[in-house]
Amino acid sequence: MSSRNSLLALVLMAAAIALVAFYAPEDANQGLSQKIFYFHVPIALTSYACFGWGAWKALRYLWLREERYDLESYVAIHLGVIFGALTLLTGSIWAKISWGVWWTWSSNQLVLFLVLFLFYSTYFMLRFSVEDGPMRANLSAVYALFGVVLIPISFLAIRLANDFIHPTVFTSAGPQMSGSMFATFCVCLAAMLSLAASFYGIELAGKRLDAKLRELRELLAP
Amino acid sequence: MTASEKYVAAAYLVVFVTVLAYVLIIGAKLGRLEREVAELTELAKQRRDG
Numbered sequence: 001m002s003s004r005n006s007l008l009a010l011v012l013m014a015a016a017i018a019l020v021a022f023y024a025p026e027d028a029n030q031g032l033s034q035k036i037f038y039f040h041v042p043i044a045l046t047s048y049a050c051f052g053w054g055a056w057k058a059l060r061y062l063w064l065r066e067e068r069y070d071l072e073s074y075v076a077i078h079l080g081v082i083f084g085a086l087t088l089l090t091g092s093i094w095a096k097i098s099w100g101v102w103w104t105w106s107s108n109q110l111v112l113f114l115v116l117f118l119f120y121s122t123y124f125m126l127r128f129s130v131e132d133g134p135m136r137a138n139l140s141a142v143y144a145l146f147g148v149v150l151i152p153i154s155f156l157a158i159r160l161a162n163d164f165i166h167p168t169v170f171t172s173a174g175p176q177m178s179g180s181m182f183a184t185f186c187v188c189l190a191a192m193l194s195l196a197a198s199f200y201g202i203e204l205a206g207k208r209l210d211a212k213l214r215e216l217r218e219l220l221a222p
Numbered sequence: 223m224t225a226s227e228k229y230v231a232a233a234y235l236v237v238f239v240t241v242l243a244y245v246l247i248i249g250a251k252l253g254r255l256e257r258e259v260a261e262l263t264e265l266a267k268q269r270r271d272g
Contacts, residue, residue: 017234032226036233043237086240090233097229199244206251213258220265 005198012191016184024184036094038184041169042192044087044113048151050080050196051120055148058141070137071211073144075203077123079196084117112154119147 020038027034054076061069091110092102105111123143130136169175175182223231 032224032230035230039234039237082240082244086237089236093229093233093236097226195241199248202248206248206255209255210251213255213262216262217258220262220269 005194005201009191009194009198012187012194016188016191019184019187024181025178027181030098033094033097036090036097037169038188039192040087040090040094041185042189043083043090045189046192046196047080047083047087047117048155049193050076050083050200051116051144051151052148053200054080055144058144061137061141062145067137070140071207072204073141074127075200075207077120077144078203079199081117081120081124083192083196084113084120087113088117109154112150116147116150116154119150123147 016038020035024035024038026032054073057069057073057076060066061073091113095104095110096102103110123140126143127136127140130139169177175185177185
């Protein structure tokens with residue numbers, strides 16, 4: 001399953017890069033720099049998806065008390081933080097060329113995304129400050145569930161607060177871009193989601209194997 | 223190379239380097255797990271042989 005996901009991610013990533021480079025037209029206002037949009041926004045949406053998936057798994061853990069959901073929630077949040085860091089980095093580069101600054105505190109969406117990112121970054125501090133066991137799993141699951149509230153706030157912030165700095169591309173009237181731009185965006189989003197799914201499968205398999213080996217080592221210990 | 227081209231290249235490079243670093247870390251971890259499996263197999267063989 002993991003190798004199939006990885007192959008799909010590889011094909012989609014290659015297609016996404018080719019479409020961004022050769023198919024998507026240059027934006028009339030922003031020029032070439034708008035091409036950052038094709039990776040920046042899908043990466044941000046993927047990080048929301050990872051945090052959401054992590055929260056869903058946390059809820060499943062609290063509901064069913066099965067240990068595997070705790071590990072799945074942890075891996076999803078770990079990936080969400082990686083994609084979140086990438087969102088901030090690519091966004092910062094785009095901000096520098098578009099607005100002339102690396103960061104601005106006057107954009108609600110930027111600040112709320114940073115809050116979301118920092119919230120989930122501290123998840124690891126909480127998780128690893130508690131000894132392995134049900135207490136750690138419970139605290140982590142509750143924390144992951146609290147964080148999910150920030151996702152719709154962060155996503156809708158730009159619309160709720162009339163933020164004029166950060167551009168709004170997806171409005172109630174649909175995507176504000178040409179068909180070829182939207183098609184490229186969709187392929188990029190699919191590529192990022194499949195990349196995250198592939199990483200999720202690989203990391204989870206690695207962690208499960210690690211746990212089994214630890215168990216085996218204990219059994220074989222003299 | 224124009225300033226726009228440099229920034230776009232930098233943004234894509236950041237993504238590429240991060241993905242590459244992740245793959246390398248996972249690769250190193252798989253190497254460690256492989257070594258551990260070999261070690262435990264050896265230990266199990268020693269046990270079987272007395």
